[in-house]
Amino acid sequence: MFSLLQVDTLQKAAGVAHTAAEKISLFSLLEKGGWIMYPLYLLFAAAIFVFFERLIAIRKASRIDANFMNIIRDHILSGNVTAARNLAKNTDNPVARMIDKGIQRIGKPIDAIEKSMENVGKLEMYNMERNLSILSLIAGIAPMFGFLGTIMGMIQLFYGIASSGQFTLNDIAGGIYVKMITSGTGLIIGLLAYIGHNALTTQIDKTANKMEAASAEFIDILQEPTK
Numbered sequence: 001m002f003s004l005l006q007v008d009t010l011q012k013a014a015g016v017a018h019t020a021a022e023k024i025s026l027f028s029l030l031e032k033g034g035w036i037m038y039p040l041y042l043l044f045a046a047a048i049f050v051f052f053e054r055l056i057a058i059r060k061a062s063r064i065d066a067n068f069m070n071i072i073r074d075h076i077l078s079g080n081v082t083a084a085r086n087l088a089k090n091t092d093n094p095v096a097r098m099i100d101k102g103i104q105r106i107g108k109p110i111d112a113i114e115k116s117m118e119n120v121g122k123l124e125m126y127n128m129e130r131n132l133s134i135l136s137l138i139a140g141i142a143p144m145f146g147f148l149g150t151i152m153g154m155i156q157l158f159y160g161i162a163s164s165g166q167f168t169l170n171d172i173a174g175g176i177y178v179k180m181i182t183s184g185t186g187l188i189i190g191l192l193a194y195i196g197h198n199a200l201t202t203q204i205d206k207t208a209n210k211m212e213a214a215s216a217e218f219i220d221i222l223q224e225p226t227k
Contacts, residue, residue, distance in 0.1 A: 036149030036182050040142060044189045047138045050131050051196040058128055058200060062207040064095050069214055072099060073221045081106060094124035094207065095214045102218050110219060117215050124211065128204050132197060139193035146186020153179030 068091065075084035081103060088100035101120045105113040 036145060036152065037185065039145050040149075040182065040185050040189060043138050043142050043145070044192075047135060047142075047189065047193040047196065050134045051193075051200070054128075054131060054135075054200050055203075058203045058207065060092075061094050061124070061128055062203065062210070064093055064210055064214075065091070068096065069099075069217050072103075072218070076103075076106075076221050077224060094121070094128070095211050097124065098211055098215060099218055102215070102222075106222065110222065113222065114215070114219060117218070121208075121211050121215065125204070125208060128207065132200060132204075135193045135197040135200070139190045139197060142190040142193065143183075143186045146183040146189075149182030149186070150179045153182070 068087075071087060072084050075081070075087065085100065085103045088096045088103055098117050098120045102113050102117045105116050
């Protein structure tokens with residue numbers, strides 16, 4: 001059994017270790033990750049920038065006046081194509097640009113009008129999806145950078161142990177937890193980039209559905225009898 005002195009010594013050591021653990025901040029942990037953390041910081045900054053830049057652009061593209069198509073219908077059915085064209089030209093969103101192309105093709109076969117609007121729709125989709133591949137790339141390579149940092153750190157740790165021939169359990173445990181910092185950071189960055197990519201893709205899909213609905217409604221308007 002432990003003597004009172006030994007128990008007291010163990011309690012003091014545990015208290016010191018607990019106090020030291022409490023003093024370790026997030027930034028102190030990140031600093032222990034080594035130079036591989038800098039590429040991870042850059043990937044994180046790029047992910048944040050691309051996410052918010054695309055979020056602002058996609059939200060702007062998805063703002064569509066609920067009465068837009070009703071006004072277009074009224075103008076076209078009343079024969080006032082110029083007013084319909086002016087409205088579409090002066091409205092800054094993908095739906096309006098697609099409808100504007102359709103109005104320009106009025107008088108041509110329906111298939112030709114649909115094809116022209118489809119081409120504009122593809123271009124608008126490309127503009128909304130621009131740079132989303134960067135988020136997908138970050139989601140893939142950030143964990144790899146993290147694992148690379150961990151592997152390199154473990155190699156250095158065990159090489160040092162093999163070279164010195166002297167080590168303690170604390171040395172190994174301390175070295176391992178430090179080297180795992182890069183893996184954890186890389187996984188977190190990759191997860192955030194993946195979530196951001198999917199959130200933006202969902203918003204783009206909603207806008208694409210609005211564009212398809214507007215296109216179908218415009219074709220229906222052209223096939224209605226004029227007033």
